[in-house]
Amino acid sequence: GESVGLHLPTLSVQEGDNSIINCAYSNSASDYFIWYKQESGKGPQFIIDIRSNMDKRQGQRVTVLLNKTVKHLSLQIAATQPGDSAVYFCAEVEETSGSRLTFGEGTQLTVNP
């Protein structure tokens, strides 16, 4: 079946380093992708999104890269801070068919001071 998954369940980085969180998807028809951050005890929070007609999009300290050839999505966080510690997960949707949003399992990012 179709799935969205993450390469690593956990990632530990030093404060100030850059973080890269990866996501693989299998539905080649997916045309919209979202990264969410979920802190302990809170709901998922939208970080950044990207549509399939783009391969890169930048936000504040975050960059999302989309490689449609290998169906790979990544989230890069610059100068990682302790407040970035959370579970990050990607989601995909095939907007043209009105399909439901499909979520990955998540990667736990831990930032060490």
Add this chain to the structure above:
Amino acid sequence: ETGVTQTPRHLVMGMTNKKSLKCEQHLGHNAMYWYKQSAKKPLELMFVYNFKEQTENNSVPSRFSPECPNSSHLFLHLHTLQPEDSALYLCASSQGGLRDQPQHFGDGTRLSIL
């Protein structure tokens, strides 16, 4: 503050109890969703309401009964739940339906079934 408020934040109930989860969104959105989040599993979509009409029921057992009286409020009525129903239940909203992203989430209700 996400604009989506869920109450209660925590709920412990027995299998024979009846309780309700409440969600209210202050974003002027027209679509609302219920999700189940279990440990180490992806978010599972349960129900979708668009302009107060249920547009999706993702094969959810009848012991979960949603209600959407208006575009700002969403309830999940619970009765005769099972231990495997213990999870975090998340409400979300978006401007339109599934084609209108992203969704904005509340902080969830942590449900424990004894």
